Amino acid sequence: MSPSDQLTTLRPPAVAAAGSKIATRTPAELTKAAALLRGRMLTLTSADAPLLAPLLDVETSGMILTGTSGYEELKPLQRQNPGLLLAMEPISVTKYTATFDKPFRLSTDGLFDQTLAEFLEGQASAGAAITVTPTGFFPAGDADPLKEAVKQANIHGRDDTVLTMPVHPRWLKSESVGQLIAIAQTSIHPVALVVCNSYSDPLDEKGVPAGYRRFFAEVPAAIAWRTDMAGFEAMSQGALAAAIGELPSQRRGIVPGHGPRSSDKSDRSPHVLLPGMLRYARTSAMTRNWFASSAAPSCDCIHCGGRTWDSFTGSPEDKLAAHRHNLGIVTSMFNDMGSLTAESPKAWWRRQLSQAEIEHEALSASTSVKIGLPGPMKAWLRLD
Incomplete structure (x- = not known):
């Protein structure tokens, strides 16, 4: 079944009639975003996007552009690769720490502060197949910013929205993972889990792999985002999709203000x-x-x-x-x-x-x- 067929089959009438806006509390696994992403192995990349895109299968893969140039690159990529699912990752994933008052990184440069709805509409207008929230990093221990991010995305998100959730690895330890799962389960959008450590594999810590497995087994329509071979672990447990990074820095979340760094900057070998x-x-x-x-x-x-x-x-x-x-x-x-x-x-x-x-x-x-x-x-x- 093609993604367009899945969309027709899975999207409930109330959502289809409402266009891109969520009119009712739709289960995350039944949104347009979920229908488009289901069963895909995505690639996170930046400068090499035009060279790698032709290698991707339009039915089972897709490309997520990182960095700041996605708005300019998206439509040329679409013209060169018709049918390929394309989207953009906001720089907030690596540059911003969420707070209760401001869980999303939104512009304050204009006469009026940018809203989440306006940010997402900007991605859609640029040609993104799915819209991705500009969520900040969630340090360990404080659940309120996480809850507020889900609440605001539920109110102001769209039927094509993915809620990114960049978290400290301690959120996946036994004492915290239950709460993280419970919060993620309240999202009416697919949740893209990003586990963050600027200097090493964020999953290489006692107790974290078990929590990672549990998260994808229990959260509907969850996506393993900024990952490596762990994407296959997530999908084996029922994840909606996985997004594997081209570069080491794209295969894990980055704690804002802390890296990434290389042990030898002169070594450019891949x-x-x-x-x-x-x-x-x-x-x-x-x-x-x-x-x-x-x-x-x-x-x-x-x-x-x-x-x-x-x-x-x-x-x-x-x-x-x-x-x-x-x-x-x-x-x-x-x-x-x-x-x-x-x-x-x-x-x-x-x-x-x-x-x-x-x-x-x-x-x-x-x-x-x-x-x-x-x-x-x-x-x-x-x-x-």
Whole structure:
């Protein structure tokens, strides 16, 4: 079923009659945004958007533009890639901390302060298929700004709106995740969860992977946003969609005022998604730490033609080639997940986790270097 067919099937009459405005309290999973996003693996990107967009399937993927130039880039991208779902991520996701009085980052430069409805209308007018709220970062411990964001989005949002929810990892720990889920469940819009840590994997903290799994199992129409291979974890638990970042800084939330930072700013080599291992690794680090005395494995994906994992340099051509490789591996995994018949998504994902652990052990043995399964993957494997 195409997204347009899904929209016709899933959108209730009261919402369809109201156009883009939500006239009644529609369940989040039945909105226009949910119908358009259901079952998609999205790509978050910026400068490489024109080069990566032609590689995306219009039926099962989509592109989210980050940064400040989305309004100018959206319509040219639409003309060049008809039918591709396109949207913009507001910079508030990485630049603004929410408060109770102002959970959204809205302009105050005009004669009158910008409203949430006006902000969302601006995205729609620029050609976005879905509108995305300019929500700020929610530090741990204070639920009032979270509640207020949901309340205001419920009142002023549209049928095509996604409510972004950038949170501190502690919101996903056992003592807080129940409250986070309860607040998210009150949203009449799909909720895009962004877990934030400027300097490392925000899910690589004790208790957080379990809360992440629970969130997507219990919140209807939730989206894993600014994520990596954890997007597959979310979708295996019932997430509406996932949005995987092209760059490391787009694969996690950023705490406003804190990064991101690089340990070596002179190292421009790309991060490559390693087939079967459920992890990204910087090519220079692989050469230095893993393959100093042995050859790296080669990749037979449709973009690589047998080149080795660590052969991508920091040149613009090689960085683009690495991004194409990464997108190709994600697409292959997603197609595999989508073609399931007898096996459930949960069982499929557990098999990926188990195989990834075996692949790490084999690589460790062949290189004589201990290479451990990433913490979140290990936690999810042990939870089953």
